[in-house]
Amino acid sequence: MPALDKMAAEKLAELEAAHLRREIATVEPFPFMRVRKAGQELINFCSNDYLGLAQHPAVKKAAAEAAEKYGAGAGASRHVTGTHPLYAELETQLAALKQAEAACVFGSGYLANIGVIPALVGKGDLILMDKLSHACLYDGAKLSGAEVKRFSHNDLSSLNKLLKEKDSYNHILIVTETIFSMDGHAAPVGELLALAEENDAWLLTDDAHGFGVIHPEHRAHVQVGTLSKAVGCYGGYVAASKPVIELIRNRARSLMFTTALPPAIIAGALAALKVMAAEPEHGEQALANARKFTAALELPEAQSAIVPVIMGEAEAATATSKKLAEGGFLVQAIRPPTVPNGTSRLRFTFSSLHVDKDIDDLIYFIKNNKLI
């Protein structure tokens, strides 16, 4: 066997033995949170389409019309051929929703984070990151060249201790998620903001899982988010003051050196934001659905549309996920390195599209089979 193939086969065997090998399954989506996987129809309880907007008629129509009018692809980077007028409209909308002066749209949330962080900090600066932050926040931090230290999850005193070294650095950037993607609970954004301001530090929050579902009371200096989850489309964004956004436009490599989003996606996202504003009940319903589930199973009350159930070892999480599939429910097992070792879990997500019967059936199946 050629050396490259041998290396790949050995690494895959190691993952397999640790129950950490991942397969990208083929799953065909249908309306109302239904999917077909390996010939079986399942109710999807692991989508981040919290408001069902990926399937909303107005969103689909806007995307289809824009594709018809403008074509399938954007053709080049925004810095090369210029920005489609729909981009400016979307950025104005996002800035308003985030109560910021300006916003900039990226190709995805991942691309936003790996572009924004290095645009703002670098060598000689310090990034203080909540330990449970998403991989792309870590990747952005690494790319920046700044020193990175982690504070204990949602722990202000741990953060405060690290802030004592601030005089050794030029700038400090504090990084957290608003709603933690794998845990579903909220960060103390107000307290983090106060602490940042006391220490002349800047706060960056990633609102990937809050937007559209939870309405924050406090706004960070830099707010990153995605159009790929509750907005139901694809893309990422950052909202901040005008000079900060202008600097990001000039420096973020993951904006400059990648092709702009297809016009259909931008048009779809704009339509989705309109639905979100006009029909706030979708977000409320997603949260109510999650809470119906946590109440029935006597779990801590859901703070968002995400409900984790910690299983411990990867094998246990995978086995339970398989059993749920046999019952007709698609629930993904989340394993390291997405979550820390020993905290493999089932991550249930709820959408406004789930009807009472979907959730009742799920609860009944879990209880009846003593799955958790």
Ligand SMILES: *Cc1c(COP(=O)(O)O)cnc(C)c1O
């Ligand atoms: C999903 C996610 C992202 C990435 O967003 P995409 O648009 O899917 O690339 C970024 N941050 C967090 C916290 C996420 O959960």
